[in-house]
Amino acid sequence: MQFALTWVMKLLPLIFGLGFLAPVIAAAMQALALPTPFDLPPLSLGFVIGGLWGLFATITGRWL
Amino acid sequence: MSSAAKAIVPADLSQLNQGQLRKLELQIARKYSGKVPWGIVAWAFGNLLVWLSLWPLVIFEAIPLWLGFVLATISLSLVYLPTHDAQHYIIGRPGTKWHWLNELMGHATSWMIVLPFELLRVTHLDHHRHTNDPDLDVDITSHADGPWQAIWSAIKHRQPNAKRGDDYLASAARAGRPDLILLTIVYKLGHIGILIALAWSGYALEAFLLWWLPTQLASIYLIFFLSWAPHSPGMGTGRYRDTKNWRSKVGNILSMGMQYHIVHHLHPYIPLMDTPAAYRELRPILKAQGCRMEM
Numbered sequence: 434m435q436f437a438l439t440w441v442m443k444l445l446p447l448i449f450g451l452g453f454l455a456p457v458i459a460a461a462m463q464a465l466a467l468p469t470p471f472d473l474p475p476l477s478l479g480f481v482i483g484g485l486w487g488l489f490a491t492i493t494g495r496w497l
Numbered sequence: 498m499s500s501a502a503k504a505i506v507p508a509d510l511s512q513l514n515q516g517q518l519r520k521l522e523l524q525i526a527r528k529y530s531g532k533v534p535w536g537i538v539a540w541a542f543g544n545l546l547v548w549l550s551l552w553p554l555v556i557f558e559a560i561p562l563w564l565g566f567v568l569a570t571i572s573l574s575l576v577y578l579p580t581h582d583a584q585h586y587i588i589g590r591p592g593t594k595w596h597w598l599n600e601l602m603g604h605a606t607s608w609m610i611v612l613p614f615e616l617l618r619v620t621h622l623d624h625h626r627h628t629n630d631p632d633l634d635v636d637i638t639s640h641a642d643g644p645w646q647a648i649w650s651a652i653k654h655r656q657p658n659a660k661r662g663d664d665y666l667a668s669a670a671r672a673g674r675p676d677l678i679l680l681t682i683v684y685k686l687g688h689i690g691i692l693i694a695l696a697w698s699g700y701a702l703e704a705f706l707l708w709w710l711p712t713q714l715a716s717i718y719l720i721f722f723l724s725w726a727p728h729s730p731g732m733g734t735g736r737y738r739d740t741k742n743w744r745s746k747v748g749n750i751l752s753m754g755m756q757y758h759i760v761h762h763l764h765p766y767i768p769l770m771d772t773p774a775a776y777r778e779l780r781p782i783l784k785a786q787g788c789r790m791e792m
Contacts, residue, residue, distance in 0.1 A: 438679075441686065445657070445685075445689065449689055452692075452696070452697075453689065453692045453696050453705075456701040459701070460696075491657075493658075494657050494659075495657065495658065496657070497653075
């Protein structure tokens with residue numbers, strides 16, 4: 434249990450990036466009618482940004 | 498100064514020794530204890546209802562999302578102070594008539610800012626015991642040389658690996674409450690789980706602008722006014738040296754009553770809303786004790 438919790442907490446920024454930031458970015462792009470690069474679907478762009486940002490935060494321990 | 502203070506406090510305090518000063522200080526402070534501060538009880542539950550009502554109001558488009566965001570940020574900024582009175586058992590001490598209300602108020606509202614009430618209490622009481630101690634004060638990370646550094650520091654210490662989080666968990670462990678560490682993790686995972694569920698149900702922007710972002714902004718605001726401004730920069734340790742009376746550029750309400758934080762540290766059983774009146778009565782004694790005062 435403790436082992437699983439430790440890993441979940443370690444990976445939490447990545448989970449947050451993919452699970453929450455990605456749909457937020459997609460919804461914001463759609464709400465603001467912003468074009469996506471390479472005609473990517475907004476959610477795909479959300480996964481790229483949210484995933485990379487979450488990975489950065491997971492590795493470095495900071496979002497900024 | 499009020500007429501009551503005139504009746505109690507002698508004109509020349511220089512003739513009094515430390516014991517007499519302390520006795521006089523206590524005599525005044527006790528006048529403000531023992532009453533239930535119903536105003537802050539109404540504040541706590543009213544604010545909870547306001548924040549909860551924002552969700553249907555925004556989702557059913559009764560108000561625009563941007564207005565919901567502004568109101569949510571104000572609302573979540575107002576969560577902490579009622580829990581703070583409850584942390585000190587000001588609404589009801591254990592064994593008294595209103596203790597259940599004290600605990601209900603704390604537990605029913607602290608979750609809005611994603612922190613367990615008991616963790617807030619244990620760590621805050623630790624802050625009172627070790628104010629400004631570089632090793633033991635849980636709020637030491639809010640210390641900074643100026644306001645902009647304080648804001649940046651508050652942002653830095655909300656990052657995943659920040660020292661502030663570690664200090665809070667270490668305080669819970671020192672208090673013999675490792676259960677609170679697990680409870681804090683449950684709150685955090687529950688919060689993120691709810692945010693993710695909302696986002697994938699079509700309410701991503703609502704979750705972001707009514708809860709996640711307002712919580713971040715409220716936390717920075719709270720740390721700035723409740724922790725940095727009254728304790729930093731240049732404050733030391735010790736009963737009359739670890740905090741101060743100060744004049745806020747944005748006034749007492751927008752700085753959440755923290756101009757009179759010195760009264761709270763000296764007499765934490767005095768309700769928040771009574772600290773200005775208590776300060777005015779205690780002022781000559783605090784001056785005699787060499788406290789830092791700007792008003």
